[in-house]
Amino acid sequence: MSDRDPSFCIRCGGTLESAEIDTRVRWLCPACGWVHYPQLKVGVGAIIERGESILLLRRTTAPFQAMWNLPAGYVEEDESPERALIREVLEETGIEVQVKSIAGAHYFDDDPRGNGVLLTFLCSSNGTDPQPSAEATEPTFFTRETIPLELAGGGHDQAIRAWQGGESPHNRAVQRTAFGGG
Ligand SMILES: [Zn+2]
Incomplete structure (x- = not known):
């Protein structure tokens, strides 16, 4: 209630x-x-790495306005999480990604639109530079050392901290393969 x-x-x-x-x-x-x-909302977020860095975007709208998050969005009821993620990343950054593997699942209860689960997936791209969009500006690759403090809620802060903590050695191996070294 x-x-x-x-x-x-x-x-x-x-x-x-x-x-x-x-x-x-x-x-x-x-x-x-x-x-x-x-019932819980289902969101999806993309972990797009370049070298030792991860792509974050600055939100243009509430909630969490002007805070940093992953390229992400809610899953529509007639699409798979992977399909939703490809759609959202394209809308927010202009990048076409391939979904490689699931990276994490983060429960959140800090979003005024409702509680939910953010599923994150490791993605590869063809190296296209991300472009700002109406929903998200300042697409920027951050290293573990330069992750900004102002992280959005809704599971994003948890997911970004998990990446920063390097909790996923499997994903590191996948990432090296996807980018042909590094
Ligand atoms: Zn009725």
């Missing part, structure tokens, strides 16, 4: 009432029987 809870049934417009259903108090429409089941 939170301030994101609905007041009215999305099916018939009836006024919702709270009821205990499946071991939790949930919102129920007495008129038509619809039950509101809140």
Whole structure:
């Protein structure tokens, strides 16, 4: 129960009432029987490396406006996480990526749009330079030593810190193969 809870049934417009259903108090429409089941959002974020650096973008919009995050977005309900990631990276940076392997899964409860899970994937690109977009400006490659302090929430701070901590030796090996050395 939170301030994101609905007041009215999305099916018939009836006024919702709270009821205990499946071991939790949930919102129920007495008129038509619809039950509101809140579920986590699914986001995807791209880990795009160049040498020893990772690509971050500065957000142009709230929440976390002007903070740094991975190229990322929500997964639409009719697309796979990999397809969503390719779409979002292209929209935000103009880069066409290939999704190589999953890098992490980060639960977050600090985004006012709702709690969720950010899935991150190691991606390779053809080396095209990223371009700024309406959603994200200042595309910049940062080394582990130069990662900015102002990291966005929504799982991004966790994912970027995990990369910075070098928790994924497997990904390092994949990255070297993808870029032909380094
Ligand atoms: Zn209803």
